[in-house]
Amino acid sequence: MAKKKTLSDHCTECGARCCRYVATEVDKPTNKRDFDNLRWYLLHENVHVFITPENDWYLEFETPCSALGDCGKCLNYMTRPRICREHGEEAVTECEFLGEKSPYKQRFSTAGEFERWLDKKKIDWRWKRLKG
Ligand code: SF4
Numbered sequence: 438m439a440k441k442k443t444l445s446d447h448c449t450e451c452g453a454r455c456c457r458y459v460a461t462e463v464d465k466p467t468n469k470r471d472f473d474n475l476r477w478y479l480l481h482e483n484v485h486v487f488i489t490p491e492n493d494w495y496l497e498f499e500t501p502c503s504a505l506g507d508c509g510k511c512l513n514y515m516t517r518p519r520i521c522r523e524h525g526e527e528a529v530t531e532c533e534f535l536g537e538k539s540p541y542k543q544r545f546s547t548a549g550e551f552e553r554w555l556d557k558k559k560i561d562w563r564w565k566r567l568k569g
């Protein structure tokens with residue numbers, strides 16, 4: 438019988454996805470200014486916006502942690518921040534990237550993707566063109 442993979446086996450294979458970004462929760466956009474601010478974030482390289490299955494909105498910056506070694510392992514393991522300790526610590530299923538369901542309900546990587554999604558939902562996000 439094949440040996441069940443441990444979280445550590447999965448982490449070795451995964452390439453340390455969770456060490457390659459930071460994300461912070463933002464208010465759910467409700468008006469044109471909010472939509473426009475999200476468009477502005479998305480006009481920047483390596484910035485994403487995602488919505489969780491629970492409908493929480495997050496800004497994501499794709500940037501590797503400086504403590505991530507070329508080997509894909511944490512070079513600060515003993516003093517890694519709490520958020521790192523808690524992520525995936527208990528069981529394989531604790532890592533959202535290993536579950537069967539996507540951790541994202543929706544994820545946008547460009548302003549265009551976001552605009553098309555708003556259009557599809559018939560959300561009016563466009564500012565009136567200023568004169569001159
Ligand atoms: S905790 Fe999850 S995302 Fe992070 S390295 Fe392990 S398998 Fe990959």
Ligand code: SF4
Binds near residue numbers: 521
């Ligand atoms: S401190 Fe270590 S575990 Fe935490 S994000 Fe950086 S490399 Fe990953």
